[in-house]
Amino acid sequence: xxxxxxxxxxxxxxxxxxxxxxxxxxxxxxxxxxxxxxxxxxxxxxxxxxxxxxxxxxxxxxxxxxxxxxxxxxxxxxxxxxxxxxxxxxxxxxxxxxxxxxxxxxxxxxxxxxxxxxxxxxxxxxxxxxxxxxxxxxxxxxxxxxxxxxxxxxxxxxxxxxxxxxxxxxxxxxxxxxxxxxxxxxxxxxxxxxxxxxxxxxxxxxxxxxxxxxxxxxxxxxxxxxxxxxxxxxxxxxxxxxxxxxxxxxxxxxxxxxxxxxxxxxxxxxxxxxxxxxxxxxxxxxxxxxxxxxxxxxxxxxxxxxxxxxxxxxxxxxxxxxxxxxxxxxxxxxxxxxxxxxxxxxxxxxxxxxxxxxxxxxxxxxxx
Amino acid sequence: xxxxxxxxxxxxxxxxxxxxxxxxxxxxxxxxxxxxxxxxxxxxxxxxxxxxxxxxxxxxxxxxxxxxxxxxxxxxxxxxxxxxxxxxxxxxxxxxxxxxxxxxxxxxxxxxxxxxxxxxxxxxxxxxxxxxxxxxxxxxxxxxxxxxxxxxxxxxxxxxxxxxxxxxxxxxxxxxxxxxxxxxxxxx
Numbered sequence: 001x002x003x004x005x006x007x008x009x010x011x012x013x014x015x016x017x018x019x020x021x022x023x024x025x026x027x028x029x030x031x032x033x034x035x036x037x038x039x040x041x042x043x044x045x046x047x048x049x050x051x052x053x054x055x056x057x058x059x060x061x062x063x064x065x066x067x068x069x070x071x072x073x074x075x076x077x078x079x080x081x082x083x084x085x086x087x088x089x090x091x092x093x094x095x096x097x098x099x100x101x102x103x104x105x106x107x108x109x110x111x112x113x114x115x116x117x118x119x120x121x122x123x124x125x126x127x128x129x130x131x132x133x134x135x136x137x138x139x140x141x142x143x144x145x146x147x148x149x150x151x152x153x154x155x156x157x158x159x160x161x162x163x164x165x166x167x168x169x170x171x172x173x174x175x176x177x178x179x180x181x182x183x184x185x186x187x188x189x190x191x192x193x194x195x196x197x198x199x200x201x202x203x204x205x206x207x208x209x210x211x212x213x214x215x216x217x218x219x220x221x222x223x224x225x226x227x228x229x230x231x232x233x234x235x236x237x238x239x240x241x242x243x244x245x246x247x248x249x250x251x252x253x254x255x256x257x258x259x260x261x262x263x264x265x266x267x268x269x270x271x272x273x274x275x276x277x278x279x280x281x282x283x284x285x286x287x288x289x290x291x292x293x294x295x296x297x298x299x300x301x302x303x304x305x306x307x308x309x310x311x312x313x314x315x316x317x318x319x320x321x322x323x324x325x326x327x328x329x330x331x332x333x334x335x336x337x338x339x340x341x342x343x344x345x346x347x348x349x350x351x352x353x354x355x356x357x358x359x360x361x362x363x364x365x366x367x368x
Numbered sequence: 369x370x371x372x373x374x375x376x377x378x379x380x381x382x383x384x385x386x387x388x389x390x391x392x393x394x395x396x397x398x399x400x401x402x403x404x405x406x407x408x409x410x411x412x413x414x415x416x417x418x419x420x421x422x423x424x425x426x427x428x429x430x431x432x433x434x435x436x437x438x439x440x441x442x443x444x445x446x447x448x449x450x451x452x453x454x455x456x457x458x459x460x461x462x463x464x465x466x467x468x469x470x471x472x473x474x475x476x477x478x479x480x481x482x483x484x485x486x487x488x489x490x491x492x493x494x495x496x497x498x499x500x501x502x503x504x505x506x507x508x509x510x511x512x513x514x515x516x517x518x519x520x521x522x523x524x525x526x527x528x529x530x531x532x533x534x535x536x537x538x539x540x541x542x543x544x545x546x547x548x549x550x551x552x553x554x555x556x
Contacts, residue, residue, distance in 0.1 A: 004538045046545055047512075052428075052486075053493045054513035059385050059427050063420060066391045075395060076402075076416065 181224030185292030254293030300346020504540035
């Protein structure tokens with residue numbers, strides 16, 4: 001309570017509310033007691049700051065009131081500038097831009113005029129498009145397919161033979177092991193297939209042959225046989241031989257739908273079904289069609305390939321270890337000249353960027 | 369009465385937060401500041417902000433006992449606004465040549481620096497006030513800023529009597545001081 005009395009006294013002294021007697025007593029006290037003097041000095045400083053703030057606050061308030069009064073009177077323009085002032089202001093600000101824009105506008109209008117006169121006969125097409133639009137939604141899939149075929153056909157325009165009508169009865173995933181068109185997938189995907197087609201994200205389709213099928217490791221390697229396939233240079237990912245640790249975050253890309261789908265999870269066991277040491281158990285959400293998709297760690301290294309999931313349990317998925325890819329490729333390397341990717345450019349990128357890079361190398365595999 | 373004496377009187381009223389004086393200074397000076405800023409790549413809103421800041425600087429400066437008016441208010445405000453605007457342009461890398469409206473300007477760099485420092489201190493107090501929470505903030509503002517009496521505060525904040533309100537006010541004051549000085553010492 002004594003402190004309170006002191007603070008009270010200080011404030012009364014400051015405000016000149018003390019009687020002459022009190023004032024003398026207070027001043028004496030301050031002079032004789034250094035501790036009290038310290039408190040007084042500190043509190044004075046504090047009160048000065050508080051007063052400054054309070055004065056400023058009320059000044060700002062007056063200023064705002066004056067301001068809104070003047071805005072109402074039109075002395076201060078309310079929003080932006082009006083009339084002549086605004087035009088001259090805009091003119092001085094954008095003079096150069098306007099000059100450039102004006103000359104571009106000239107060019108464009110000439111160009112547009114040319115285009116319009118050239119293509120005016122196409123007006124009819126534009127007029128009926130909106131009617132088709134509603135149906136487009138349902139037809140999208142079919143149109144996509146047709147488009148794809150057209151793409152492929154035009155890409156392979158030099159070839160005379162038109163592709164036979166292809167009706168797929170399964171769909172899975174695979175990914176490039178080499179820029180020359182070697183694709184890794186599961187053996188169970190291709191084992192009974194007569195014809196194989198691979199399709200990339202853009203919807204370009206290429207026919208492919210299985211050049212290696214190993215039912216024991218459940219790995220297969222396909223080779224794109226279409227000449228329209230443009231060879232890709234360095235792959236952005238590598239295949240890791242070192243073991244992956246439990247709990248490591250992983251992700252996969254695959255084609256459980258007609259569109260590429262991303263899924264993420266973690267490594268849950270270092271062995272697969274019934275203790276199979278050539279596989280990992282991973283926890284990731286997959287669906288039919290994900291088979292053969294790459295399992296990638298955070299550094300962008302492929303640690304395995306999705307191979308299957310346990311039917312009676314949820315979230316128990318198996319992935320073949322990458323080490324087996326090496327073994328499989330060794331066999332093929334002898335016959336063909338496959339170059340395994342050596343440089344990983346995905347490391348350090350954020351996930352979205354990694355996926356952007358990676359998705360061009362993941363293929364949908366269809367067959368019958 | 370010569371022009372300087374007139375101006376001095378006007379400024380005295382301005383400093384005591386006199387609405388008429390504030391309005392007069394605003395009315396007489398804002399149009400030319402706005403013209404200056406718009407001529408130099410700014411918007412009307414920029415002009416408003418800059419002018420308000422200059423008014424605050426003038427207010428704080430003129431409040432000091434040591435303040436002596438050495439030029440017309442017009443020149444002072446123009447110089448401060450000009451400097452503030454140039455600083456802003458430079459910060460935003462938009463600086464090019466400045467088109468002046470008046471030839472006469474005075475050096476105001478020190479003022480602006482002092483103002484920025486004072487602003488920081490003011491912020492400390494504002495920050496401390498915002499940290500103590502209600503009802504403390506309200507009670508202290510009522511007492512120290514709005515200069516309400518203790519019985520008024522007791523009524524507004526529903527204390528049974530002025531003494532209770534006073535006890536509460538002290539508790540709040542101690543807390544505010546503690547927060548303020550800890551910020552002050554930490555150099556926040």
